[in-house]
Each structure stands twice: as C-alpha cells, then as structure tokens.
Amino acid sequence: xxxxxxxxxxxxxxxxxxxxxxxxxxxxxxxxxxxxxxxxxxxxxxxxxxxxxxxxxxxxxxxxxxxxxxxxxxxxxxxxxxxxxx
Amino acid sequence: xxxxxxxxxxxxxxxxxxxxxxxxxxxxxxxxxxxxxxxxxxxxxxxxxxxxxxxxxxxxxxxxxxxxxxxxxxxxxxxxxxxxxxxxxxxxxxxxxxxxxxxxxxxxxxxxxxxxxxxxxxxxxxxxxxxxxxxxxxxxxxxxxxxxxxxxxxxxxxxxxxxxxxxxxxxxxxxxxxxxxxxxxxxxxxxxxxxxxxxxxxxxxxxxxxxxxxxxxxxxxxxxxxxxxxxxxxxxxxxxxxxxxxxxxxxxxxxxxxxxxxxxxxxx
Numbered sequence: 001x002x003x004x005x006x007x008x009x010x011x012x013x014x015x016x017x018x019x020x021x022x023x024x025x026x027x028x029x030x031x032x033x034x035x036x037x038x039x040x041x042x043x044x045x046x047x048x049x050x051x052x053x054x055x056x057x058x059x060x061x062x063x064x065x066x067x068x069x070x071x072x073x074x075x076x077x078x079x080x081x082x083x084x085x086x
Numbered sequence: 087x088x089x090x091x092x093x094x095x096x097x098x099x100x101x102x103x104x105x106x107x108x109x110x111x112x113x114x115x116x117x118x119x120x121x122x123x124x125x126x127x128x129x130x131x132x133x134x135x136x137x138x139x140x141x142x143x144x145x146x147x148x149x150x151x152x153x154x155x156x157x158x159x160x161x162x163x164x165x166x167x168x169x170x171x172x173x174x175x176x177x178x179x180x181x182x183x184x185x186x187x188x189x190x191x192x193x194x195x196x197x198x199x200x201x202x203x204x205x206x207x208x209x210x211x212x213x214x215x216x217x218x219x220x221x222x223x224x225x226x227x228x229x230x231x232x233x234x235x236x237x238x239x240x241x242x243x244x245x246x247x248x249x250x251x252x253x254x255x256x257x258x259x260x261x262x263x264x265x266x267x268x269x270x271x272x273x274x275x276x277x278x279x280x281x282x283x284x285x286x287x288x289x290x291x292x293x294x295x296x297x298x299x300x301x302x303x304x305x306x307x308x309x310x311x312x313x314x315x316x317x318x319x320x321x322x323x324x325x326x327x328x329x330x331x332x333x334x335x336x337x338x339x340x341x342x343x344x345x346x347x348x349x350x351x352x353x354x
Binding site (some may be wrong): 013014015018019021022023025026029030057 | 208232233236237240244266268269270271272273276280
C-alpha cells in the first residue's frame with residue numbers, strides 16, 4: 001500500500017465501498033422498508049403536509065437510520081422561503 | 087452431564103456451515119469431549135461425506151423421529167474418535183418430515199449422555215432453519231467477508247433475536263488476510279461493526295480444508311492447517327477459554343517455515 005492510499009488519497013478501496021453498500025442495504029432490511037417504498041412514503045407525506053403548510057417539495061429528504069437497537073425515520077422538510085411564498 | 091446444544095447457521099448457502107460443524111465436532115472430540123453432530127439439512131445431506139461416514143449410514147434423523155429405529159441406532163460412530171457420533175439427515179425426504187418440537191425432544195434425549203450436540207443447519211430461513219435453531223442453547227452465525235453473506239447473516243441475527251435465541255456468536259469464514267490488508271476485503275472489524283454481535287472465530291481461507299474434505303477428514307486433524315487451528319480456537323472458546331483472535335497473523339511461525347522448507351525440498 002502506498003503512502004497516499006494509506007492516508008486515503010489513493011483510489012477508493014473496494015472494502016470501503018462494500019461496507020457502505022452493506023450499511024445502506026441493512027438499514028432498509030432491518031426496517032422492512034425498501035428504497036422504493038420509502039419513496040412512496042415520501043410522496044404521501046408531502047401530500048399531507050402540503051395541505052397545511054407550503055413546503056419546498058423538491059428538497060424534502062426522508063432517510064432511515066439504524067443501529068441494532070433503534071431504527072429511525074428522519075424527515076427533513078424545508079419550508080418555502082417567505083420570498084418564494086409571496 | 088448436560089450437553090450444550092450449538093446450532094451452526096448462516097442464511098446464505100455455501101459459507102461453510104457443514105465444514106465448520108464437522109471441524110468443531112472433531113476439535114471437541116479431540117479434547118476428549120463427548121459429541122453428537124446432527125445433519126439437519128434433510129434432503130440435501132452432506133455432513134456424512136464431510137466427516138467420511140457416508141458408507142455407514144443405515145438409519146437417519148427422520149427414521150428416529152418417525153419411530154422406525156431407536157435414537158442410538160441412527161448414531162454413527164466416528165472412525166477415529168469413539169465418543170464422536172453423527173446423526174445423518176434423510177436424503178429422500180424434505181424439511182417438513184421433522185418439526186421444531188421433534189428436534190427439541192431429540193436433543194433433550196441426548197443431553198444427559200453427551201457434552202456437546204452440534205447441529206448443522208440448512209441454508210435459508212424456512213422450516214429447516216426453524217428446526218435447527220429450536221433446540222439450540224447457542225447459535226453460531228457463519229458468514230464470509232462478502233456483502234451478500236453479511237447481509238444474510240444480519241437477517242438471521244434478527245430472526246434468532248425475535249425467537250429469543252439471540253444474540254448468537256459470529257464466525258467469519260474464508261478470510262484472505264492479504265486482501266484485507268490491501269483494503270479489498272471486508273475486515274473482521276468492518277463486519278463486527280455492521281452486525282453488532284460478538285465474534286467467536288475468524289477462519290482464514292485455506293486449501294487444506296478442501297484437501298481434508300476430499301478425503302472425508304477434518305482440517306483440524308492437520309496441525310499445519312491454519313483453518314484447522316482456527317476451528318480449534320473456536321472449540322476452545324466454546325469451552326470457555328480465553329483465546330486471543332490472532333488467526334489471521336499471516337506470518338508463519340518458525341516451525342511452519344521449517345516444515346515448508348522441508349516439504350518444498352522433499353517433494354519437488
């Protein structure tokens with residue numbers, strides 16, 4: 001391993017790629033919610049919230065986080081800025 | 087005496103459950119423990135060939151469960167270790183021929199007389215897996231350093247926890263230290279971090295495992311086999327001994343080098 005790879009400046013190592021992919025797939029597996037279903041949930045959520053408040057629908061982010069003890073659905077829903085609302 | 091029932095399972099097929107069961111059984115027998123290995127993979131039996139006992143089968147697990155023979159009659163004595171037995175799976179039936187309750191009863195009948203009952207689980211998460219984990223006091227979850235195998239191990243860990251059999255202990259099989267070192271294989275730290283269960287063994291990839299199983303013997307009988315030594319370490323940890331996790335130390339010891347030198351000089 002070269003010095004640059006050792007300090008993380010070389011090409012990304014395939015094991016790191018594997019670990020990232022694994023983490024992501026396990027988050028969905030553990031919650032029993034596929035990425036497709038999460039997308040559908042997001043669309044439904046936007047529809048409901050929009051009835052009550054103006055939101056920036058394009059920047060809504062729904063993510064699953066997970067460790068062995070606790071799974072969490074995290075929603076980041078930016079409101080439309082006052083300028084855009086006028 | 088009260089046997090500990092250990093089930094070896096993985097979710098994914100081909101990660102080395104049968105090899106591990108055979109090697110752990112022989113390793114424990116070598117330590118003068120009384121061991122029964124049960125092949126729970128009904129319809130796809132293989133523990134018999136890995137242990138080199140395929141020619142001695144008369145009765146099998148399903149014969150016991152359905153009352154065609156006594157438990158004792160289906161137990162095949164190992165060629166080398168008189169206190170090691172195999173209960174083979176039936177080859178012409180399917181997983182529904184046995185129920186989880188049957189497995190619990192069978193193991194309870196063995197507990198009084200033996201130290202260890204090792205169960206080789208089939209791949210999958212269906213009936214065969216349920217049968218295999220039902221009587222377990224402890225579950226070994228096998229995986230390989232591959233995304234697919236680790237994903238399946240996570241699923242299995244979830245299922246055994248839901249069944250209150252958890253958390254299980256992790257065995258990482260077929261690790262290639264050189265690939266881990268150059269960052270092209272998931273490391274034991276990566277896998278333990280993702281799965282969040284305790285490790286009980288790391289087994290390096292080792293040609294001797296195939297060479298041994300070609301002959302129907304266990305790699306643990308070969309003192310030069312690194313995988314064999316790793317299985318011995320797992321057996322010692324099962325017995326409660328505190329053994330450091332240095333299986334992947336790929337520098338050969340002094341004696342290994344002498345042996346290698348001797349073999350290279352002698353054979354070629």
